[in-house]
Amino acid sequence: MQFEDAQKRVEELRQLLTRYGYEYYVLDQPTVPDSEYDKLMQELIKLEEQFPELRTTNSPSQRVGGEALEGFKKVEHEIPMLSLGNAFNESDLRDFDRRVRQAIGETSYVCELKIDGLAVSLRYENGQFVQGSTRGDGTVGEDITTNLRTVRSIPLQLNEEVTIEVRGEVFMPKKSFIKLNQEREENGEDLFANPRNAAAGSLRQLDPKVAASRNLDVFLYAIGENNLDHLQRHSEGLDYLDRLGLKTNKERRICQTIDEVLQYIEEWKEKRPHLPYEIDGIVIKVDRYDQQEALGTTVKSPRWAIAYKFPAEEVMTKLTNIELSVGRTGVVTPTAILDPVRVAGTTVQRASLHNEDLIKEKDIRIGDYVIIRKAGDIIPEVVQSVVEKRTGEEVPFSMPTHCPACGSELIRLEEEVALRCINPKCPAQIREGLIHFVSRNAMNIEGLGEKVITQLFDNHLVNDVADIYKLERDQLLQLERMGEKSVQNLLTAIETSKDNSLERLLFGLGIRHVGAKAAKILAEHYGDIDSLMKAGEEDLQVIDEIGEKMANSIVTYFQAPEVEELITELKDLGVNVTYKGPHIKNAVNVKSPVAGKTIVLTGKLEVLSRNKAKEKLELLGAKVTGSVSKKTDIVIAGSEAGSKLTKAQDLGIEIWNEEQLQALFNQ
Ligand code: IVH
Secondary structure (H helix, E strand, O other): OOHHHHHHHHHHHHHHHHHHHHHHHHOOOOOOOHHHHHHHHHHHHHHHHHOHHHOOOOOHHHHOOOOOOOOOOEEEOOOOOOOOOEEOOHHHHHHHHHHHHHHHOOOOEEEEEEEOOEEEEEEEEOOEEEEEEEOOOOOEEEEOHHHHHOOOOOOOEOOOOOOEEEEEEEEOOHHHHHHHHHHHHHOOOOOOOOHHHHHHHHHOOOOHHHHHOOOOEEEEEEEEEEOOOOOOEHHHHHHHHHHHOOOOOOOOEEEOOHHHHHHHHHHHHHHHHHOOOOEEEEEEEEOEHHHHHHHOEOOOOEOOEEEEEOOOOEEEEEEEEEEEEEOOOOEEEEEEEEEEEEEOOEEEEEEEOOOHHHHHHOOOEEOOEEEEEEEOOOEEEEEEEOHHHOOOOOEEOOOOOEOOOOOOEEEEOOOOOOEEEOOOOOHHHHHHHHHHHHOOOOOOOOOOOHHHHHHHHHOOOOOOHHHHOOOOHHHHHOOOOOOHHHHHHHHHHHHHHOOOOHHHHHHHOOOOOOOHHHHHHHHHHHOEHHHHHHOOHHHHHOOOOOOHHHHHHHHHHHHOHHHHHHHHHHHHOOOOOEOOOOOOHHHHHOOOOOOOOEEEEEOEOOOOOHHHHHHHHHHOOOEEEOOOOOOOOEEEEOEOOOHHHHHHHHHOOEEEOHHHHHHHHHO
């Protein structure tokens, strides 16, 4: 493509992608399928790669997270980012209303949800996103622009060429939080206590790829520095932010009296558990800007606004038992079994007690009355036992020394609080592994849930994941509640799963530390399981996202003879072991002189075999193909190179000898 054509197309693609992104992330009303978006994005990435002079920092392709930072720069807030005074009950709110009306007379309020996340400030110059920062101490915050760029609902460009600073809250939706913690649990990482900590933790990462992977979102709720004079009210200000393409929360309401405010609060106490994100209260703001100014601020907070804080709902119930479960990785977790009780919108009957240390620390005994609360209003937790209600019948708990499923001795790994069963043949672990293998993010075999797997496993019909692909109609018909139709559907689902792209299999195998995301990266990078199985720790660590721990775990996993057997068996059964998705990662992430280049190897190489050279080049992000064409960037010619070399010379393609190739590998 000619430069001018590319320039035009890049412009077009950016406009389309910006619009589709806005519809998807800000309005929550997508108009095109994800696949269309992905296709256009890849086209853009390709063109920007081909014509580096067309790259811009605010291109929609630049959301993946660039280079890691050494540290965060400080940013001074011209207008301090204040916090809010708190109200905990009706009388606090009536006092606030009285103070306001005494000072300025008749007024109206805007009520908004108090989003439980992290306050940020975003600067736009001539409509372009130029800087984002944290609140810090209110006067000086930290520059987290690179992380904020990865938040899809933050537009990189506004609908008007204004220069404006806006403020809002970055948060993690409840679903993303639960998923993130599930992944972390599977990978043996520490869990985040609530979505707020998860959001804060993500924005504080120096490597923007972490933030990019965390599915953060934003609501803007105020205008900071600006030179606008057409706005008279906060409510108009929020409508204006909408027009600029910024995301605001739509549940706001203008209230004329404090009684209307109280009504709004009552409504949201009810509706709160059903929101897809966390709120911890309601913010009440005087609407008119001139009245806000007249009221002014104290050192800490404005006099024209107040935050009503919801009380954390806590209930009492009886802890009837402590159950132990053995996870896929052998970790033995105690769970409190509770008399069912309603808290923050759902009925709770179980709560994880995490580990023995925690139970000891809180002195929780079987038979105790306990206080239950939802951590971050999602995950039930036992706050404490109610000692006054003890009868003397309560039984202190201690962890067993042996696995409740297989009887092997439990061990405590260095630096871990958890107890683990390390018997690879432990039936509980195998069963959990099977459940994981068929789960949605792994092989995604519909109809093969926990109950069916348990039956198959207990009846010795399935002992390892390969057995799933050997199941026959008659065997399935014997199971409880399995009719002709469900058996047929299940067999079809199993058959279909054979065609999955490699990353599903890799994730499903349950290699320690390899979550769904890492599996995708590995699959994309290696293309097929054989290449991955041959990779050494150092090769693996060439990939940005793969650290020492994961590399070690992958190599150890594939070294086991039974794993090799299993993979061979899966292949024989017709399970696909190649990557079928798009190839964008190499081009975007790998920083090497040959990243994204198309290379042809020809002739005899002395030091390395051609295959080995191909593998190494691919590790560096190059695409290695068999024939020379106009699309070829480099031809590497060994001795006795023939027609391919001639063709490359004819086409004026860059030609390297083996020494140059070695120099590249040694870099
Ligand atoms: S207004 C000067 N509106 O709550 C007033 N704050 O305790 C600036 N927050 O630091 C804040 N949702 O991080 C405002 N709709 C909302 C909010 C909100 C959440 C946070 C914000 C602020 C804290 C105050």
